[in-house]
Amino acid sequence: MELKNNTILITGATSGIGLEMAKQLMNLDNTVIVTGRNKEKMESVKKMYPSLNVYPLDVTDVTSIHSLYDRLIKDFPKLNILINNAGLMKSIQFTSAKMEILTDEITTNLAGPILMTQTFLPHILRQKNSAILNVTSGIAYFPFDKAPLYSASKLGLHSYTQSLRKQLKKTNVKIFELAPPRTDKPMFSGSEEDNAQVDRIPQMPIEKVVQTMITGLKRDKLLILPGMSKLLRIIGKIQL
Numbered sequence: 030m031e032l033k034n035n036t037i038l039i040t041g042a043t044s045g046i047g048l049e050m051a052k053q054l055m056n057l058d059n060t061v062i063v064t065g066r067n068k069e070k071m072e073s074v075k076k077m078y079p080s081l082n083v084y085p086l087d088v089t090d091v092t093s094i095h096s097l098y099d100r101l102i103k104d105f106p107k108l109n110i111l112i113n114n115a116g117l118m119k120s121i122q123f124t125s126a127k128m129e130i131l132t133d134e135i136t137t138n139l140a141g142p143i144l145m146t147q148t149f150l151p152h153i154l155r156q157k158n159s160a161i162l163n164v165t166s167g168i169a170y171f172p173f174d175k176a177p178l179y180s181a182s183k184l185g186l187h188s189y190t191q192s193l194r195k196q197l198k199k200t201n202v203k204i205f206e207l208a209p210p211r212t213d214k215p216m217f218s219g220s221e222e223d224n225a226q227v228d229r230i231p232q233m234p235i236e237k238v239v240q241t242m243i244t245g246l247k248r249d250k251l252l253i254l255p256g257m258s259k260l261l262r263i264i265g266k267i268q269l
């Protein structure tokens with residue numbers, strides 16, 4: 030797809046991979062809208078990158094999604110690309126985990142992108158060169174037992190992305206998936222022992238993850254698997 034002169038919305042992009050996507054996509058002459066929840070982080074991003082458009086959004090809250098939609102279709106009627114990037118990861122031990130936190134990752138990482146897609150799809154369907162990209166993870170293909178619900182949420186998002194692609198086959202919207210490997214800004218934080226084990230896994234710089242995403246989008250590669258994620262997908266197919 031053409032990666033110039035688009036209007037791109039990236040959720041959860043006041044830090045990490047989302048912010049790096051925003052910077053690289055802005056450098057390619059796109060209008061970029063980023064969202065966040067934390068006011069201080071949003072203000073500091075706006076200060077550092079005045080050309081970025083920063084809006085509040087909580088993807089677990091339907092009212093917040095609808096109010097963002099109402100504002101964006103007025104402010105950016107040409108919005109043609111949605112990147113569902115917002116996500117969180119928790120270290121969960123089934124023997125001790127509290128019931129209240131068990132659905133957090135499913136709500137943010139899986140229900141969030143589904144609600145965002147359902148809200149923005151009618152608008153995106155009317156645009157040219159349009160696309161939705163869902164950020165899953167290498168862990169979608171090879172579950173990480175220390176973060177079991179994160180793994181489940183990302184596999185769910187992978188499956189949802191495949192169905193969405195099939196249902197929209199006859200439209201002009203392209204449905205992409207980016208499955209990053211562990212990056213140099215890792216999300217996992219668990220016990221000392223778990224952290225030591227995870228620290229042995231190689232890390233890919235987020236700049237490289239995003240460069241791979243951009244090359245993949247330009248080549249219409251619908252499943253983008255940077256670095257280790259390719260291998261995780263192969264191993265995942267043969268595990269019990």
Ligand SMILES: NC(=O)c1ccc[n+]([C@@H]2O[C@H](COP(=O)([O-])OP(=O)(O)OC[C@H]3O[C@@H](n4cnc5c(N)ncnc54)[C@H](OP(=O)(O)O)[C@@H]3O)[C@@H](O)[C@H]2O)c1
Nearest residue numbers: 041042044045046066067087088114115116166209211212
């Ligand atoms: N880092 C890795 O190694 C890695 C590897 C594979 C996949 N990924 C995926 O890449 C994506 C970006 O992660 P990251 O590493 O860049 O992490 P990050 O820096 O922690 O960014 C996550 C973003 O998601 C936002 N977010 C969390 N809950 C939200 C909610 N309910 N509503 C709206 N926004 C919410 C956060 O916003 P606030 O700052 O406002 O909380 C933050 O901006 C995630 O989907 C993650 O699963 C990351």
